Amino acid sequence: MSDYVYNLLNKHHSVRRFKDQPLPDEDVKKLVEAGQAASTSSYLQTYSVIGIDDIEVKDSLKEVSGQPYVVKNGYLFVFVIDFYRHSLMDKEKREELQESFGSTENLLVGSIDVALVAQNMAATAEDMGYGIVYLGSLRNDVARVKEILDLPDYTFPLFGMAVGRPADDEQGTAKPRLPFEAVFHKNKYIHDADQHQALIRDYDQVVSSYYDQRTNGERTETWSNQVINFMSTKQRLDMLDELNKSGFIHK
Template sequence: MNQTIETILNHRSIRSFKKSPLSEEEIHTIVKSAQAASTSSYIQAYTIIGVRNPEKKKKLAELAGNQSYVEENGHFFVFCADLYRHENIGKWEGADVMASLESTEKFMVSLIDTSLAAQNAAIAAESMGMGICYIGGIRNDLEAVSEVLGLPRHVIPLFGLAVGYPANDSSVKPRLPLHAVYHEDGYKTDEAAMKAELDRYDETISSYYHERTGGKRSDRWTEQMAKMLSGKKRMYMKEFVEKRGFNKR
């Protein structure tokens, strides 16, 4: 096992950061690492917005559900799916690109490109001794987030990334068993085997929470998922995405 793999396998979300702003060099290294990620057909369909302004960080923290670590970190990045520059390229080059930009395919490309870039950024930060926490809470109100960041049409903020030097450590949360997510030569649909595997995972997760919280919590993973998926959350998303000029065809 090499150092890169050790960094990846040691990942945990950090929600408490030292009051040490990242240097320009650290920020640029993280962004350049994000840019080195694979991109579909060289489209590079994303933009990364670094948020320094204290009032904007405070507002984003509120919009994300009052998550303090959105405001208090070394640096806060917002990763956006971005086809705005490609819309302008079409105008400048005299090409009709709108049907393509509004397609489900290019919507998926922009989501995938952005996610690949973000994970590169996360690994780069962790390899430098920093901690990270992805912030999906900014999708609670994307209209307001877009207003805070001044985002044009064909740009969607997908998630934030809080980065900084950890003030407190946390333990690695157990993932699903390898065979639950890795199938060879086709999808394995044996429900009995799936149930048995998830039952064992539930025991692992329940023990993890029990130990971490001193017995105050011992819920199972399947219990968490059933509860979460039974509710309706951010159901405005389809309308917002189409309003932004994505996924219309």
């Protein structure tokens, strides 16, 4: 057995500074094909990938995201839940189909399909020597992203991904993950709050020393600090409304 894929995946870290070196078309195609190889729920293939190399499109998306690496990268992908092509299939069944696209189950189906495609592409890109960073920041203004990319009904932009050769001085390293014991439950869920809290306390120390080391003491926050700071402010409260407008989660 080879540990090749295991080692590749464990080396992952997000890259946010790239060389000014566009991806060749054949690499873009290879990445999308790797994404297409992913399993999809019921073979529905409810996703599309928008590839972006046009600087004006990138600039507009950067206004939504606020993150410079939306422009400065080798290539930009936007991942879209896509039931549009399904909506074109059968005029007579259109009503039933539209009702189905609007179900909560099919929103999950589309989101899962998109995530699996994207992660296949991410791993393949890293294997090809590229760095990647996902861009949930595009959901800062879904309506604007839909407008920029001319997305039809029954589609929804979930996130982007910037890809490119890491800048020479890019020195990211793999961030420590929660310990195996914290995320793996054998046969049934472990509810023991003391056990969870003890694991989190230890992990907080690991994360704090990781930041301490990487920033020469400038940053020492724990994982719990990060989670609490992030989750105690309400995020993107327009999502349900935007999903409704795109034909998802019928009211």
